[in-house]
Amino acid sequence: MSKDAPINAVAAQRWSSRMTFVLAAAGAAVGLGNLWRFPFVAADNGGGAFVVIYLLAVAGIGFPIMLAELAIGRHGRSNAELSIARVIGEAGANKAWRIIGALSIFIPFIGIGYYSVVAGWVVDYLLSFIASGGFGYDNPAQYQQRFDDLMASPARLLGLHFLFMLAVTYVVSFNIRSGIERVAKIMMPALFILLIGLVLYGFLEGDFQKGAQFLLAPDFSKLTGESVLAAVGQAFFSLAVGIGALMTFGAYLDEKANLLGGGANLHRRYRRGHFGRVGHLPHRVQLRAGNRGR
Structure with a gap:
């Protein structure tokens, strides 16, 4: 096998279109960090000032890293660890840099430990909602009690976790077009x-x-050093950089694919995931907004 041949035979597959790649990559990033975490982190760190720092971090730090990860994955034609190993080998760089590839696999392995638990909660609520045609609760205390009842049942939580992981395993067992693309x-x-x-x-x-x-x-009077760090961290969290996902997805990109154009499309979708919900902010955000308006 020549060094230009795919390291992994699976990497000979390609995304069927740029749009399917954008949808899949956005799906890897638009999740708890965008829908759940961003509103309350912004609320705790100055609101609009936090958003400005966040956008600067996305454009100046996150977006270039995202393009670099896609380029490494496309060149390596394999998972994050092997793609980085190939780049290091061809560049004659110190092999210690391979730790980045190992961490890019280890970090999401740790992350799925809590994502899968929360996803199990979602499965429970979804099945209950479908079965009953709605919860029909009249006050927040009833919703809290339902959640407490769920937390008090370890066997149920374990079963929900297993059900979710079984579904994920089933999807990724197929090739890129029959599995992730279709979903x-x-x-x-x-x-x-x-x-x-x-x-x-x-x-x-x-x-x-x-x-x-x-x-x-x-x-900007609300900004602190901690707020700036939180904004940069949120930018990384939002774009799914540093966890190997984009390198892996990049392995299936066509050689002629425009990384800058595809990355820009991803960037726009991430922003929609954040700012499509300004009217549905956490209650304490709306309270603070009301106080500022007085």
């Missing part, structure tokens, strides 16, 4: 519809105007 074509549009629903709900039920003002109007 991304269904689930990512569904996520987009859910985001629209959240925006409408926030607009109709929440204090949309004050929430948007708090999130989008910078107040």
